[in-house]
Amino acid sequence: MNSPAKSRKVKLEIMRYNPDEDQKPYFQTYDVPCQDEWVLLDAINYIKDELDRSLSYRWSCHMAVCGSCGLMVNGVPMLSCHAFIRDMPEHIKVEPMENFPIIRDLVVEMDGFVEKLAAVKPFIHPKEKRSIDDGCHTQSPEQLMDFQSLTQCINCMLCYSACPQVALNHDFIGPAAMALAHRYNLDSRDQGREVRKEVIASNKAIWECTFVGACSEVCPKHVDPAAAIQQAKIAATGDYFKSFLMPWTKKSSNGKSRNDKKGEKS
Amino acid sequence: MKQSNGHYLRSTDKYAWYLKKPRYIPYMLRELSSLFVGLFSCIIVWGLYQLSQGEVAFTAWTQLLWDKLLWVNILIFAFAFYHSYSWFMVTPKAMPIKFKGKRVPGFFIIGAHMLLWLMASVLVFALFFYGA
Numbered sequence: 342m343n344s345p346a347k348s349r350k351v352k353l354e355i356m357r358y359n360p361d362e363d364q365k366p367y368f369q370t371y372d373v374p375c376q377d378e379w380v381l382l383d384a385i386n387y388i389k390d391e392l393d394r395s396l397s398y399r400w401s402c403h404m405a406v407c408g409s410c411g412l413m414v415n416g417v418p419m420l421s422c423h424a425f426i427r428d429m430p431e432h433i434k435v436e437p438m439e440n441f442p443i444i445r446d447l448v449v450e451m452d453g454f455v456e457k458l459a460a461v462k463p464f465i466h467p468k469e470k471r472s473i474d475d476g477c478h479t480q481s482p483e484q485l486m487d488f489q490s491l492t493q494c495i496n497c498m499l500c501y502s503a504c505p506q507v508a509l510n511h512d513f514i515g516p517a518a519m520a521l522a523h524r525y526n527l528d529s530r531d532q533g534r535e536v537r538k539e540v541i542a543s544n545k546a547i548w549e550c551t552f553v554g555a556c557s558e559v560c561p562k563h564v565d566p567a568a569a570i571q572q573a574k575i576a577a578t579g580d581y582f583k584s585f586l587m588p589w590t591k592k593s594s595n596g597k598s599r600n601d602k603k604g605e606k607s
Numbered sequence: 608m609k610q611s612n613g614h615y616l617r618s619t620d621k622y623a624w625y626l627k628k629p630r631y632i633p634y635m636l637r638e639l640s641s642l643f644v645g646l647f648s649c650i651i652v653w654g655l656y657q658l659s660q661g662e663v664a665f666t667a668w669t670q671l672l673w674d675k676l677l678w679v680n681i682l683i684f685a686f687a688f689y690h691s692y693s694w695f696m697v698t699p700k701a702m703p704i705k706f707k708g709k710r711v712p713g714f715f716i717i718g719a720h721m722l723l724w725l726m727a728s729v730l731v732f733a734l735f736f737y738g739a
Contacts (some may be wrong), residue, residue, distance in 0.1 A: 358615055360609075360613030360614065360615070361613070363615075364609060365609065365615060366615055366617075416627075416628060439617065440619075442610060442614035442615060442616045443614060443615040443616075443617070444613075444614055450614055483705075483708045486710065487703075503630075505619075505624050505625070505631060508619040508624060509619060509621065509624070551634075551638070552634075552697070553631065553634045554634065554697065554700075555630055555631070555634075557700075558630065565700065567700055568699075568700035568701070568703070571697075571700050571701040572700075572701060572703060574701075575701060
């Protein structure tokens with residue numbers, strides 16, 4: 342016979358904001374009878390279903406894949422589907438992710454984040470034009486290992502909430518976008534490093550990062566954006582000195598070297 | 608601050624943001640340690656200048672460090688130690704070294720740095736105490 346599920350009362354202090362009625366956000370407290378196996382998202386769902394239908398928040402998969410349920414939980418950015426209530430105190434403060442404008446209650450605006458992601462051109466710029474008849478690009482397991490961990494990003498934006506540089510400088514491209522750019526730069530099939538460099542090596546990207554490391558600490562998928570950014574800094578520094586010492590290897594923004602271009606003309 | 612589209616942007620304290628969360632404190636100490644390392648460089652440059660002024664000036668300078676500025680040196684040493692330690696601890700992030708097709712574990716990279724640091728320190732101490 343199954344033993345009855347353990348339950349305990351938890352106070353959830355949730356930030357509320359209705360743009361049509363409120364001038365600024367405020368906190369509202371709910372008493373929630375939580376089951377031992379509940380995650381924070383279950384408790385918020387309980388409020389929505391049983392206590393207050395007006396509460397707005399985002400969620401979808403409930404399994405740390407979609408990346409849409411990120412919140413500040415007692416001041417720490419985390420996925421609410423990935424945060425067990427049993428590991429938390431009896432009073433839990435829940436806020437929308439920091440460093441993003443609040444649309445309503447726990448829902449934040451992510452337009453700026455999406456624009457930053459697009460700015461680093463996160464797709465493969467192929468080394469040569471290929472037709473379908475040429476077959477697929479091949480890649481060894483060792484080549485895949487170079488960037489595989491960076492492909493795990495689910496765009497949950499927790500790293501942006503944890504990063505003090507994002508808070509102080511809203512133009513900063515941010516951890517996830519730079520990690521994504523580095524992921525493609527490390528891809529053996531890609532030739533887009535020069536194109537991305539215009540954004541990545543600019544004054545609103547890698548050089549704005551002061552290596553706090555909070556982005557990597559809060560990442561639920563262990564992507565380690567802080568490591569990607571430091572490696573990108575080293576690569577950009579190498580490129581800079583190489584452009585002086587070996588100017589003939591300098592590539593244009595379409596990824597082709599000057600010698601390649603000369604060859605094309607002739 | 609409420610924006611024109613109704614969205615609300617929370618403000619950030621520009622000068623005390625690092626006091627808000629405990630995870631920012633070690634980072635700020637690491638950054639602060641650079642000032643102490645810089646201060647030590649200035650003291651050494653000062654010492655070199657005193658050396659150029661002759662034995663009396665140099666002896667007076669070393670005596671001043673022992674008598675009046677010992678606590679400064681102890682403070683500098685503590686921060687210099689933390690500076691080196693904290694940077695060596697994050698070296699695996701900047702150095703994704705591969706060996707025979709496999710990623711070298713982070714503790715190995717940190718350990719190698721710590722070992723070299725220890726060896727260099729022993730060498731400096733040996734030169735200081737037995738060099739003459």
